[in-house]
Amino acid sequence: MSETAAPVGAAKARRELQRAVIRFAGDSGDGMQLTGEQFTTESAWAGNDIATLPNFPAEIRAPAGTLFGVSSFQLQFGSQRVYTPGDRLDCLVAMNPAALKVHLRDLKPGGLLIVNTAAFEKRNLDKAGYAQNPLDDPALAERYRLHKVDMTGLTHKAIADLKLDTKEKDRTKNFFALGLVSWIYTRPLEPTLEWIGKKFTKSADIAEANTRVLKAGHAFGETAEFFEEAYTVEPAEMAPGLYRAMTGNRALAWGLLAAAERSKVPLVYGAYPITPASSVLEELAMHKRFRIRTIQAEDEIAAVTAAIGASFGGAIGITCSSGPGIALKGEGIGLAVTAELPLVILNIQRAGPSTGMPTKTEQADLMQALYGRNSESPVVVLAPATPGDCFYVAYEAVRIAAKYMVPVIVLSDGFLANGSEPWLIPDPATLPPIDIQFRTEPEGFFAYLRDPATLSRPWVRPGTPGLEHRIGGIEKQDVTGNISYDPDNHDHMVRTRAEKVRRVAQEIPPTSINGPATGDLLVVGWGGTYGSITAAVERAQAAGKSVASVHLRHLNPLPPDLGHILREYRKVLVPEINSGQLVRVLRAEYLVDAVGFNRVRGLPLASEEILEDINQLLGSKA
Amino acid sequence: MSTQGAGAAAAPTPKYTKKDFESDQDVRWCPGCGDYAILSAVQKSMPDLGIPRENIVFISGIGCSSRFPYYMNTYGFHTIHGRAPAIATGLRVARPDLKVFVVTGDGDGLSIGGNHMLHVLRRNVNLTILLFNNRIYGLTKGQYSPTSELGKVTKSTPMGSADRPVNPLAYALGCGATFVARTVDRNIQHMEEMLKRAAAHRGTGFIEILQNCNVYNDLAWNVIYDKTSKLAYELRLEHGKPLVYGPPDARKAVIMDGVTPKVADVKDVPESALWIHDEKNVNAAKILADLFAPNFPVPIGVLEAIEAPIYEEVMLEQEQRAISDRGAGSIAKLLVSGDTWKIG
Numbered sequence: 001m002s003e004t005a006a007p008v009g010a011a012k013a014r015r016e017l018q019r020a021v022i023r024f025a026g027d028s029g030d031g032m033q034l035t036g037e038q039f040t041t042e043s044a045w046a047g048n049d050i051a052t053l054p055n056f057p058a059e060i061r062a063p064a065g066t067l068f069g070v071s072s073f074q075l076q077f078g079s080q081r082v083y084t085p086g087d088r089l090d091c092l093v094a095m096n097p098a099a100l101k102v103h104l105r106d107l108k109p110g111g112l113l114i115v116n117t118a119a120f121e122k123r124n125l126d127k128a129g130y131a132q133n134p135l136d137d138p139a140l141a142e143r144y145r146l147h148k149v150d151m152t153g154l155t156h157k158a159i160a161d162l163k164l165d166t167k168e169k170d171r172t173k174n175f176f177a178l179g180l181v182s183w184i185y186t187r188p189l190e191p192t193l194e195w196i197g198k199k200f201t202k203s204a205d206i207a208e209a210n211t212r213v214l215k216a217g218h219a220f221g222e223t224a225e226f227f228e229e230a231y232t233v234e235p236a237e238m239a240p241g242l243y244r245a246m247t248g249n250r251a252l253a254w255g256l257l258a259a260a261e262r263s264k265v266p267l268v269y270g271a272y273p274i275t276p277a278s279s280v281l282e283e284l285a286m287h288k289r290f291r292i293r294t295i296q297a298e299d300e301i302a303a304v305t306a307a308i309g310a311s312f313g314g315a316i317g318i319t320c321s322s323g324p325g326i327a328l329k330g331e332g333i334g335l336a337v338t339a340e341l342p343l344v345i346l347n348i349q350r351a352g353p354s355t356g357m358p359t360k361t362e363q364a365d366l367m368q369a370l371y372g373r374n375s376e377s378p379v380v381v382l383a384p385a386t387p388g389d390c391f392y393v394a395y396e397a398v399r400i401a402a403k404y405m406v407p408v409i410v411l412s413d414g415f416l417a418n419g420s421e422p423w424l425i426p427d428p429a430t431l432p433p434i435d436i437q438f439r440t441e442p443e444g445f446f447a448y449l450r451d452p453a454t455l456s457r458p459w460v461r462p463g464t465p466g467l468e469h470r471i472g473g474i475e476k477q478d479v480t481g482n483i484s485y486d487p488d489n490h491d492h493m494v495r496t497r498a499e500k501v502r503r504v505a506q507e508i509p510p511t512s513i514n515g516p517a518t519g520d521l522l523v524v525g526w527g528g529t530y531g532s533i534t535a536a537v538e539r540a541q542a543a544g545k546s547v548a549s550v551h552l553r554h555l556n557p558l559p560p561d562l563g564h565i566l567r568e569y570r571k572v573l574v575p576e577i578n579s580g581q582l583v584r585v586l587r588a589e590y591l592v593d594a595v596g597f598n599r600v601r602g603l604p605l606a607s608e609e610i611l612e613d614i615n616q617l618l619g620s621k622a
Numbered sequence: 623m624s625t626q627g628a629g630a631a632a633a634p635t636p637k638y639t640k641k642d643f644e645s646d647q648d649v650r651w652c653p654g655c656g657d658y659a660i661l662s663a664v665q666k667s668m669p670d671l672g673i674p675r676e677n678i679v680f681i682s683g684i685g686c687s688s689r690f691p692y693y694m695n696t697y698g699f700h701t702i703h704g705r706a707p708a709i710a711t712g713l714r715v716a717r718p719d720l721k722v723f724v725v726t727g728d729g730d731g732l733s734i735g736g737n738h739m740l741h742v743l744r745r746n747v748n749l750t751i752l753l754f755n756n757r758i759y760g761l762t763k764g765q766y767s768p769t770s771e772l773g774k775v776t777k778s779t780p781m782g783s784a785d786r787p788v789n790p791l792a793y794a795l796g797c798g799a800t801f802v803a804r805t806v807d808r809n810i811q812h813m814e815e816m817l818k819r820a821a822a823h824r825g826t827g828f829i830e831i832l833q834n835c836n837v838y839n840d841l842a843w844n845v846i847y848d849k850t851s852k853l854a855y856e857l858r859l860e861h862g863k864p865l866v867y868g869p870p871d872a873r874k875a876v877i878m879d880g881v882t883p884k885v886a887d888v889k890d891v892p893e894s895a896l897w898i899h900d901e902k903n904v905n906a907a908k909i910l911a912d913l914f915a916p917n918f919p920v921p922i923g924v925l926e927a928i929e930a931p932i933y934e935e936v937m938l939e940q941e942q943r944a945i946s947d948r949g950a951g952s953i954a955k956l957l958v959s960g961d962t963w964k965i966g
Contacts, residue, residue, distance in 0.1 A: 045963055191961065240966025242958060258953045268716045288944040290951035293715050293937060298741040302708035305701065309681070309712030312699050313720065317712065335702050425962065428953045462697035462713075462720055465676045470645070470692050472700025473684075482647070483692065 013229045014186060019078030020233060021086030022185070024177065025103045026095030026116075028062050028071040031174035036073025037420075038178055038195060042187035044245055044422050047235025048077040051531055053085035053604065054418045058275065058358045065127040070102045079234040083531035083538075085419065087606040091184070093177050095119060095151070097128035113144040114180065116173065118152030147227065149220070151176045158216035159209045168206065172213040179217025186232045189218060239424055246423035248387040248416035248528075249276070252346055253283035255394025256318060257290045262395075263402065263434035267292045268310030269318045270303035275358040276414040277320050277348040300325040304332035304345070311341040312471075314438060314461035316398055320346035323365045324354065326409075330373045333407050335473050337377045337497060340448070340457050342401035345379075346394070349413040349527075351602040360602025361414035363527050364578035369409045370556055370585070376494045378501040380404070381556040383411040385530035388423035390416060392431075393553065399434045400504055405456040411555070413577075415604050416528040442466030447481030455500040457481075505557040511565055515541055515548025520618055522569035523549040524594070526582055529605050533575055536610035545618055555582070563590045571617055573597055575610050638669035645695040651686060656807035656834035660754065661693055663813035664723075668696075670814075671821055673721050680723045681710045683735055686761050686835075687727040687754040704735025707742035710749050714934045721821070722749040728769040729759050732788055736768075743797035745933035746825040752817075753790055753830050754807075758839035776838075790830045791911035791925060795904070800825040802907060803924045807833045808847055812922065819924060825932050845915045846922070855915045859923030864896035865910075867919045876919065883909050885918060901927040 022039070024032045033054055043050050053074040062069030076086035091112040094100040096119035107113060120133055140146055155173040162169070175192075182189060192214060200207035221227055260267040269292060271281040285294045293315075297303035300321055307317030317336075319329060326347045336343040349365045351357035365372075369381045380400055384393040390412055397408040439445065439458035447469045448457045460467045469481060477484035478493055514537060525533040530551050537549040550565060552558070566572055566586065572594035574583035580596035587594055597613045599605055643665040651657045668678070678696040682688035684703035691698030697720075701709050706724045714722055724742075731739050731753045742751070758776070759765040765778040769790065773782035794802045801823040805816040813831065820827030832843040846852045857867040857876070865876040866888055873888040877897050900906060907926035914920055 041961060044961075047963075047965060235965075238965050242962050242964050244957075244960065244962045254953070254956065257951065257956065261951065261953045266716060268712055270712060287951055287956070288941045289948055290953075291941060291945075293941070295712065295715060297708065298737055301705060302711070302738055302741065305705040305708040306712030306715070308701070309699075309709035309714075310716035312709070313713045313716035315716035317716075331702050332705065339699070425957045428957065462679050462717065463677050465674070468676055468695055468697050470647075470694075470698035470700065472691070472698075473702055474700065 014232050015229055017231045017233050018080055019076060019082060020090045020185060020231065021074065021076045021088065022091045022093070022181065023072055023074040023089050023103060023106070024093045024181075025070060025072040025099035026174070027064050027098070028057055028059070028069050029064060030071070030095045031171070032071045032073050032095070035174045035178045036075060038192045039181065039187065040075050040245060040420060041191045041195070042182055042189070043075070043077040044243065045188050045191050046186075046233065047238075048079065048233055049082040049236040049238060050075055050077045050245075050420070050422055051082050051085045052420045053415065056359055065096060065098055065124045067098050067102055067128060070099050072099070072103060077233060079236050081236065083535040084604060084607055087608045091181070093181060095174070095177065097124045097130055097134070100134060101128045101130065107144060109143055111144055112147070112184070113140075114147045114149060114177070116151040116177070117148045118150050149180070151217075154216060154220060155213050158212045162205050162209050164205055164209055169209065172209045175210050175214040176217035176220070179214040179219075180221045183218045183221030184227065184230050186230060189214060238422070242425045243422045244425055245420045246388045246391070247418060247420045248384065248390040248412055249279040249348065249418070250283055251384075251388055251390035251423070252320075252394045252410070252412060253280050253287075255391040256284065256344075256398065257287055257292060258391070258428055258431060259316070259395045259398035259434055260290050260292055262428070262431060263316065263398065263436050265402070265436050266315045267318055268295065268307060268315045269293065269320070270295045270297045270306035270310075271320045272297050272300045272303045272325060274300075274322050274325050276350055276417045277322050277325070277346065279417070280320050280346065280348070300328035301332060304329040304343075305335075307343060308332060308336050308339070308341060311336070311343055312339070312462070314459065316342055316344070316402060318344045318346070320348070322348050322350045322358070323352050323368065326365065326368060327372065333379065334373045334375070334377045336407045337373075337379060338473055338475070339471050340405045340497075342405055342459070343407040344394075344397045344401050345407060345409045347409060347411050348417045349411060351600075357602045359414065361528065361604065362577050362600060362602060363411070363413055363529065364581065364600065365411060366526070366555065366578065366581040366585075369411055376498065378498045379556065380406055380408040380501055380504050381411065382408060382553060383527040383555055384416060385527065385551050385553065387416050387419050387421050389553075391423075391426075395431060399432060400507060402434060402436050402459075403456065404454050404500055404504055405459060406500060406504070411527055413528045438464070439467065440464050446479045447471055448476060448479050450479070450496075454503060455496060502557050505560045508554045508557070508559045511550055511559045511561050513548050513550055513565065516546060517548070518568040519546035519548055520569065521545070521547045521571045521573060521614060522566065523547065523573045523575065523610075523614065524552065524566075524582070524586065525549065525575055526552040526555055529575055529577065532605040532607045532610060535607035536614060539607070539611055540614045545614065547614060547618070552582070555585075558585075558589065566590050566592045566594075571595070573613065573617060575605055575613070577605060635672050635674050638675065640665045640669065642675060643668045643695050645693050647692045649693050650689060652837050654836040655686070656756065656836075657686060657690070657754065659807045659810060660752070660813065660831055660833065661690065663810050664752070664817060665694070666810075667814040667817045667821075670818055671721070677719065678721045678723070679713065680725060681706045681713065682725040683730040684761070685727040685730040685759075687725055688730060690725040704730050704733070705738060706730070707735065707738040707751070711742055711745065711747050711933070714747050714749055715937060718748070718934050718938060724749060724751045726751065726753050728753065728755045728757060728767045728790070732790060732793065733768045739793070740797045743794055743799040743826050743828065746798070746800050746930045747933050748825055748935070750817075750820045750823075750827040751829065753828065754833040755790055755830050756833045756835040756839055757787075757842045758835050760835045760838055764838035789911060792908065794828045795908050795911055795926060798930075799828045799926070800928050800930045801827040801924070802911070802926045803828070804830045804832065804922055806843065806846055806922060807831055816924070819927070823927060825930055846920050851915075855920050857913070857919035857921045859899050859910070859921050859925060861899055861901045861924070864898055866896070874919070876913065883913065883918065901925070904928060
């Protein structure tokens with residue numbers, strides 16, 4: 001720990017960094033999510049590229065001071081492209097002993113460690129399982145740049161005269177931490193001050209308290225004698241345009257709104273609350289002006305079947321859940337497959353099986369999406385790569401579902417859902433058209449008459465005279481739609497439904513390859529691991545390795561050029577947060593000797609570990 | 623947006639006959655099944671609804687009853703087991719201009735789909751539910767159903783069922799249904815009358831149709847099929863009329879003794895003590911729902927018809943209010959709302 005004496009108020013050295021990884025950690029009641037979000041907004045204002053990782057317990061009010069009650073928010077910001085929230089921490093803010101115990105192992109040696117000393121008293125130490133106060137151990141200060149700050153005490157001092165009770169005053173201490181870290185990394189306070197002004201319009205005292213405490217934290221950094229240096233992170237070179245912070249779940253919701261507006265067809269959204277998918281429902285429920293109708297259904301099955309009923313009525317039916325809920329929707333999805341109705345199913349994947357770890361991320365539902373229904377039940381499967389990409393994928397899901405009269409599953413995950421990134425706001429006019437034509441002509445009408453290009457059947461809105469017809473879950477004769485138990489017809493229909501999904505391949509743009517078109521190693525990923533994989537691959541490339549990566553957005557059907565691409569590399573590596581699902585698909589589809597990199601910890605993949613694996617694979621070349 | 627779009631159409635509704643509602647599909651129920659009579663009554667009552675045929679949709683789940691939509695020359699959707707009320711709810715939310723019927727049975731509607739039945743009724747979605755109750759699983763060939771009597775011997779319960787039956791009327795009322803009626807497959811005229819009443823109801827119209835499965839549970843409702851027994855037990859509910867029933871020479875009345883219903887000879891009951899049927903009285907309906915032979919009569923008719931907010935109407939009213947207060951949504955505006963920053 002540095003105790004360099006600098007004159008109070010003197011300008012301190014500011015060292016320029018290319019990137020930094022910070023984690024705020026405390027009790028779930030300490031406001032760490034808010035602190036992290038505000039720091040993210042400040043960094044966005046500073047023009048940095050950003051990736052975030054909120055991490056919180058499933059319990060709403062976990063007992064204070066416990067290890068399992070720790071909540072944290074991590075972000076990486078930089079003057080260069082930032083692909084991930086970062087593996088190891090440059091700075092850890094620990095608001096109590098439990099937070100220190102849980103998160104210290106992720107702090108780099110020599111990293112900045114800021115602790116709230118007031119919380120390190122006997123009761124909290126006991127709950128965290130510390131026999132002695134770890135702050136008294138000289139080894140801690142030797143290994144890290146430890147700064148012991150009585151945040152609680154300083155917070156109270158700053159607002160002593162305000163008429164708030166002790167609890168209310170205590171609650172503002174996260175803004176002390178935010179002010180302090182904002183000073184250390186030269187963040188602008190304006191966005192947070194603005195936020196406080198808007199948020200606490202009802203209580204002037206609370207607004208005043210938060211403002212003062214934020215500034216007190218900032219001033220403390222400026223004047224405290226032991227902060228030996230502070231940092232700047234210059235704006236990143238990013239495509240010019242208007243940006244906003246975007247989380248994956250909001251992007252999904254807004255992508256659906258864009259599709260509703262563009263298609264001019266109402267959207268009916270059926271959902272049952274489930275972590276981490278509920279915020280999509282909540283977001284959509286706020287936007288009734290877009291004629292999106294949200295049904296909070298009685299269960300997961302009602303959620304999907306209400307959506308199917310809406311599609312039968314000529315609206316676009318959407319349902320959303322996480323893995324356990326998707327399992328319950330299986331039979332309903334099968335009905336949409338055979339009734340050949342548009343349906344979009346959003347799966348915000350989480351760690352399982354069963355309840356698993358609801359607030360932790362995973363991507364182990366790929367096989368469920370591809371095969372998790374009875375019989376031959378093919379659906380289109382898409383996966384967004386980043387929080388902002390969720391917008392485009394949700395939109396594309398609606399477009400494909402309506403064009404091909406087919407269910408489309410979108411595989412997002414908990415990391416994308418809650419994580420945010422600076423997002424270049426698109427011009428909605430540049431989105432591809434969603435051109436929906438309902439059949440109104442009775443002449444020559446049959447319920448399963450197929451479009452020769454897409455194989456889709458006509459979509460008829462009930463209420464159209466002369467087109468009264470019946471459909472259902474029983475196998476039907478092609479073209480007429482009449483019930484049929486004919487063996488050859490069933491075989492034909494099974495193949496036709498599969499072929500219809502295969503034809504969606506004509507919608508897939510050429511696969512973009514990050515790196516050389518041929519080489520020693522191709523890393524293939526899908527979904528929320530895009531950032532971790534890209535960061536690792538670019539580091540390997542910078543080290544002169546012959547490595548490229550491909551990130552799949554279309555998982556069924558797969559891109560038509562993928563087979564060719566895979567054969568251009570000596571080895572293929574498939575990193576996934578599961579035990580090896582895409583890797584099986586690739587091996588089965590293309591007979592390539594792809595190998596997996598698999599970690600199933602409820603966390604994003606660490607790019608350092610992927611890099612090690614890349615190096616190992618290439619090392620064995622000789 | 624009209625909620626029963628039939629009336630909103632510019633063109634006058636054509637004059638239909640029963641034949642206009644018969645589809646070209648062969649009816650595949652067992653010969654002698656009570657479903658034939660129900661189908662006929664439904665087709666016969668359709669022209670009187672005054673709704674263009676293209677605005678009518680029949681939704682069903684799985685089971686013998688659920689084949690129903692295939693035989694109606696309207697829009698129809700034969701879906702999956704138990705889920706018809708949820709599918710119909712989604713359809714109504716998307717298309718409040720359509721007249722929606724749900725056809726279900728005791729297994730489909732009260733066992734696998736019991737949860738959806740609860741929620742469609744409490745939401746009071748504007749649609750009509752026809753629940754065919756034959757107290758048996760027919761399509762799966764004769765296992766007991768949730769309305770089978772305790773001790774019912776079937777293929778799956780060779781020593782008798784161990785679970786007590788659910789009463790569809792009491793269940794519907796308990797779920798907060800706003801229209802509850804009972805009718806019988808052997809009384810075409812009464813069925814038509816009930817169908818029309820239920821279809822005209824604003825909100826969920828729930829009808830239990832006592833239906834005969836002549837293959838697996840023949841004469842389960844013989845108490846109101848058999849001429850003598852029917853005369854003895856059938857209690858026709860009529861709004862504003864006293865609860866009296868039975869043969870002319872032995873008329874009986876249902877009256878209340880404190881909070882308990884009991885049967886008395888009409889001649890022993892002063893006129894002022896007769897129970898006058900009131901469809902608006904939910905508490906009375908709950909008592910009526912539990913009456914059955916042999917200790918009580920079998921009530922037939924409308925037990926309850928009340929008004930309550932309709933789910934999709936409330937939802938649409940909110941949508942209209944959001945639009946009139948703040949204008950229709952614009953994605954271009956939404957994308958740039960809130961905190962944004964410019965680069966370059």
